[in-house]
Amino acid sequence: MNPHDYCQDKAAKSGSSFYYSFMFLPAERRQAITALYAFCREVDDVVDEVSDPGVARAKLAWWTEEIARVFRGSPQHPVGRALATAVHEFALEETLLLEVISGMRMDLDYNRYPDYATLEVYCHRVAGVVGLLAARIFGFSDPRTLDYARTLGIAFQHTNIIRDVGEDVRRNRIYIPLDELQRYGLTPDDLILLREDERFEQLMHAQIERAQATYDRALALLPTADRKSQRPGLIMAAIYRALLDEIERSRGKVLSRRVALTPLRKLWLAWKTWVRN
Numbered sequence: 001m002n003p004h005d006y007c008q009d010k011a012a013k014s015g016s017s018f019y020y021s022f023m024f025l026p027a028e029r030r031q032a033i034t035a036l037y038a039f040c041r042e043v044d045d046v047v048d049e050v051s052d053p054g055v056a057r058a059k060l061a062w063w064t065e066e067i068a069r070v071f072r073g074s075p076q077h078p079v080g081r082a083l084a085t086a087v088h089e090f091a092l093e094e095t096l097l098l099e100v101i102s103g104m105r106m107d108l109d110y111n112r113y114p115d116y117a118t119l120e121v122y123c124h125r126v127a128g129v130v131g132l133l134a135a136r137i138f139g140f141s142d143p144r145t146l147d148y149a150r151t152l153g154i155a156f157q158h159t160n161i162i163r164d165v166g167e168d169v170r171r172n173r174i175y176i177p178l179d180e181l182q183r184y185g186l187t188p189d190d191l192i193l194l195r196e197d198e199r200f201e202q203l204m205h206a207q208i209e210r211a212q213a214t215y216d217r218a219l220a221l222l223p224t225a226d227r228k229s230q231r232p233g234l235i236m237a238a239i240y241r242a243l244l245d246e247i248e249r250s251r252g253k254v255l256s257r258r259v260a261l262t263p264l265r266k267l268w269l270a271w272k273t274w275v276r277n
Helices: 003-014 018-022 027-049 053-072 078-090 094-109 116-138 144-163 165-170 178-183 188-192 198-221 231-249 263-276
Strands: none
Touching: 003 018, 003 027, 003 078, 018 027, 018 231, 018 263, 027 053, 027 078, 027 094, 027 116, 053 078, 053 094, 078 116, 094 116, 116 144, 116 231, 144 165, 144 198, 144 231, 165 188, 178 188, 178 198, 188 198, 198 231, 231 263
């Protein structure tokens, strides 16, 4: 299996909504964004699937070295080799790729976030930075598009956090800031015990409102000149905002189940967004 096929397989098997936003891109850009996505999945899987923190840190250190090899022209991993092509074609920055790894490393340092300021650093590293890299792959002419891309990435991460509250709790991780839990009269134990009462519903409503406001802020930053080239991000925004609507309709009950859109609905939203922009 060649490096690009490896990355394509990684993206397809993940079932992620991001896959739908890549479908309409020209081959060169599709291969590059798929390589970037596969890299993010590889380093994210380290912290999700490796139970020994020492081993996880060693694996992330290996990926730090692999990024250096990507820029020296000697990557070892299939994702590294595919990423090397993307780096060359789209001038992706080494510092940004390393910052993604730093974000994943935060998962080994924190399983609770005291406040939003701390969480925002994490969101910037694991998603805002990815937005900056993706914007280069999609193409832009106005530097203001980078502000849009970073903000949109953070909105995506807010959505992931909301969707995955129950799944994360089962991994002994809570990404909702502790001071916000306290504001609604909740503790981490309430989440662990799956208490989806009125307090939790109000908390989730506030989280959804913040995510939707972040999407609004991002979309307001996108210059008209780059709207067409940045359509993959707009597709993701349409899919993720529809997901937030579904979570709102479920009254925020994400502890006991995982709310998701069907593949057919994601495909419909992707096509509709592509042809409208």
